[in-house]
Amino acid sequence: MGRWEPNAHERLSLAALELFTERGYDSTTVAEIAERAGLTKRTFFRHFADKREVLFGGQNTLSRLIAEKITGADESASPLEAIGVALEAVDVIFSPERRQWAQQRQAVIAGNSELRERELLKSTTIAAAMAAALRERGVGDLVADLAAEVGNLAFRTSFERWLEPANEQGFAELVRQTIKELRAAAIHI
Amino acid sequence: MGRWEPNAHERLSLAALELFTERGYDSTTVAEIAERAGLTKRTFFRHFADKREVLFGGQNTLSRLIAEKITGADESASPLEAIGVALEAVDVIFSPERRQWAQQRQAVIAGNSELRERELLKSTTIAAAMAAALRERGVGDLVADLAAEVGNLAFRTSFERWLEPANEQGFAELVRQTIKELRAAAIHI
Missing domain, CATH: 1.10.10.60 (Homeodomain-like)
Incomplete structure (x- = not known):
């Protein structure tokens, strides 16, 4: 070889x-x-x-993809709509073939406190990338921060739902559904 | 001695x-x-x-105080209102005498990547404590998670504003103002 x-x-x-x-x-x-x-x-x-x-190497690719898609989203899209477009595009990475690997990865991370911390930090990195990309679209600071936090929660929730053993939906479909539910939940906070 | x-x-x-x-x-x-x-x-x-x-020892006290105040907030309070009550109570910790120390602490943290990571993790711990306290009040999962993310952003933003050299407002006042601004910002996401 x-x-x-x-x-x-x-x-x-x-x-x-x-x-x-x-x-x-x-x-x-x-x-x-x-x-x-x-x-x-x-x-x-x-x-x-x-x-x-091996467990976290995909992080930069993911943040970059999300940021690019937010920046490139249609001008008429609201901040959370732009994030929705970006998260649906992540479907390319979270493909059905990848799901078992992602489930095993999650189990490994859940069993190790240092890895759990790393995973939390990854999540804050993604939120920061979302907020920065929204600012590039001309979104004001507080609106960008708020949309990024909500978008990041949409991402985490969709990801957890995607990993559930009984789940049969694709990642993009789960993103659309979760964002819809979050918009409805916003009325109750 | x-x-x-x-x-x-x-x-x-x-x-x-x-x-x-x-x-x-x-x-x-x-x-x-x-x-x-x-x-x-x-x-x-x-x-x-x-x-x-020395830099992070107050974290548990802070999370516990916030969680207690959320749990004890008036039954009629909405999730974000309960968080608002809790954050205003943090005024006891973030007192005017404490401000200079907190500013110096922030400068030390900003200059060290390991400490910055620790500070980010602290932030996720507070969000988790808020969500858990809301669930104890009977708030549904997604609404609790959403309110906790918004509440955590309110906390971070109020804290940053409180530390700004030109700031003359107390922490509780900044919390009230920030939550009001976040409610207004929510319409634009």
């Missing part, structure tokens, strides 16, 4: 998650992940800075 | 913040903080688990 391993990124992701699930996150080494994937540690480090990045 | 040092907690807090400001957070040791306060390391550790707790 040459230096370029086909699907190395995906093989390493799957191997890591298997091991995190079997042995726990803290007890798994990069060497073991590489071995399980049939690859070398060197290849692992070409794809990830460390084992935590 | 006996083992019980008068105002030890406050003297240590002030000494720590002075040193963090002068030398940076990472370069300051517990021994130096104790020395500056004219106390021993032993006394320091009777009041704080570590130097980070």
Whole structure:
């Protein structure tokens, strides 16, 4: 085999998650992940800075995609509508094939306090990216902050619903439904 | 002097913040903080688990106070009204005498990425405490989550405004004003 391993990124992701699930996150080494994937540690480090990045590496892609779609949303869209358009586009990442991996990932994170903190920080990063993108659209500070918090809650809620074992809906559909419910809930706060 | 040092907690807090400001957070040791306060390391550790707790030790008191006041708010209060009552009560902690210390603390946190992360996590803890207290009042899940996110934004915004050098308003007054502005902003999202 040459230096370029086909699907190395995906093989390493799957191997890591298997091991995190079997042995726990803290007890798994990069060497073991590489071995399980049939690859070398060197290849692992070409794809990830460390084992935590296997779980959180998608974060920047996600924030960037959401920000781009907010900026590019139709001029007539309200702040929360622009966020809705952006979150529906995340459907590309949260595809049906990805769901099982995401469920396993969530179980690993739930079992480790450091990873739970990381996941919370990721959530605040996404809210900040949403607010910044709205300001770029000319939305005022407080309205941008408020829409970003509501949009971030829509994202988290849709994501949790998407992961539920009984769920059969796609991510975009869940986003539309959640935003509708949040608009209705807003009357009661 | 006996083992019980008068105002030890406050003297240590002030000494720590002075040193963090002068030398940076990472370069300051517990021994130096104790020395500056004219106390021993032993006394320091009777009041704080570590130097980070000087900056974040008030967090649990704050979350508990907010949760208690939400639970105890008048039955007729809407979720955000209950949060408003609770945040106005925080005025006891964010008193005018406390403001300079809080400003210095904020400057120290702004200069250190680990402390910034800790501050963000504190913010999510407060939002979670608000949501849990609202559920105890019988508020439904999504309405509780939404009100907690809006309430947390109200808290953060009021706090930032309170710290601004030109500000002359008290914390409770800023809370009332911010919540009013957020209700008006909600129409535009």
